[in-house]
Amino acid sequence: PSSSSNTTTVSSNTATISAPLQAYNDVKGKSDITDALAYDCHWNPVGREYDLGRDGAFMGFSILIGQLYSGIPHTDMHRSIDALKVKGFHVKHVTTEDECIKELDSNQYQVVWIISDTKIGNRDIISSLTTFQSNGGAIFLFADNTPYVSHANEFLGKTFGVTVEGDYHGATTLTYAENGHQQKGHFGQHEIFTGVKNLYEGVTICHPVYSSEGSRKTFVPIATASDGNTCIAVYDPPASSTSNEGRICLDCGFTKLYCNWDAAGTARYIVNASCWLLRIENRFT
Structure with missing residues (x-):
């Protein structure tokens, strides 16, 4: 898509770029799309016009991928990186806590992915994430079965009083349902699920444990695994907030x-979530 001629300064970044005329596709927020020209084998609509973000609309924005879990071959991350680049994102991929801290502190990124490992080696990573998020940076937290939850668990515990645990063998597909956020085996309406009617839940998965009903209302479940536990949750700072906090998403x-990039809805959901996390509509002053 084309950009407007007026340049504006992007928050949390020193670059000066033009605001896109329209960052999102017309189907924004719709999961049950009945008029697509084609559907894949999972009955999700085919075509990037059914993604949340428009191709190229996110140029000038950067995502840092902190792959702290060492079990993912570096070459296996290229598909997610390539998919993000289609939307216009610049992507940097690092594999150690020290590298991640250095990049977070550089003030060059608007979104960071954190793929949790079994233990935290440098505890400064949590304070760097806290500072990043409180200054407007968005965080996509990835965890898996215990013990591959350490970074997500530590950050969420400090931020919301939420812990992450569990080792459920899921490997089934969740289905969209109206208001289905907390229905077993379903997910509900959310921009992250634009163009996704069926979504693979993952193989071995964990879940957040809420310390209070208040924490559940703040860090909101939007998808429930086939065992009845939350498997995707988000934090969206209220519009009335005077803080500059960034959004947060947890995938369990x-x-x-x-392993499952081609499974039901995975690629679209991951890229959608990254676009939503950016909160591009608030990035121009």
Whole structure:
């Protein structure tokens, strides 16, 4: 898509870029799309016009991928990186906590992915993430079965009083249902699920444990695994908030990033979530 001629400064970045005329496709927020020209074998509509973000609309924005879990071959991340680049994102991929901290502190990124490992080696990673998010950076947290939850668990515990645990063998497909956010085996309406009617839940998955009903209302479940536990949750700072906090998304089955990229809805959901996390409509001043 074309860009407007007026340049504006992007928050949390020193670059000056033009605001896109329209960052999102017309189907924004719709999962049950009945008039697509074609559907894949999972009955999700075929074509990038059914994604949340328009191709190329996110040029000038950067995503840092902190792959702290070492079990993913580096070459297996290229499909997710390539998919993000189609939307216009610049992507940097690092594999150690020290590299991740250095990049987070550079103020060059608007979104960071954190793929959790079994333990935290450098505890400064949590304070760097906290500072990043409180200054407007968005975080996509990935966890899997215990013990591959450490970074997500530590950050969410500090931020919301939410812990992450569990080792459920899922490997089934979740289905969209109106208001289905907390229905077993379903997900509900959310921009992250644009163009996704069926979504693979992951293989071995964990779930968030809420310390209070208040924490559940703040860090909101939007998808429920086939065992009845939350498997995707989000934090969206209220519009009335005077803080500059970034959005947060938790995914509880990160093997989908490399083992199940072609499973139901995975690629679209991951890229949609990254576009939503950016909150592009608030990035121009």
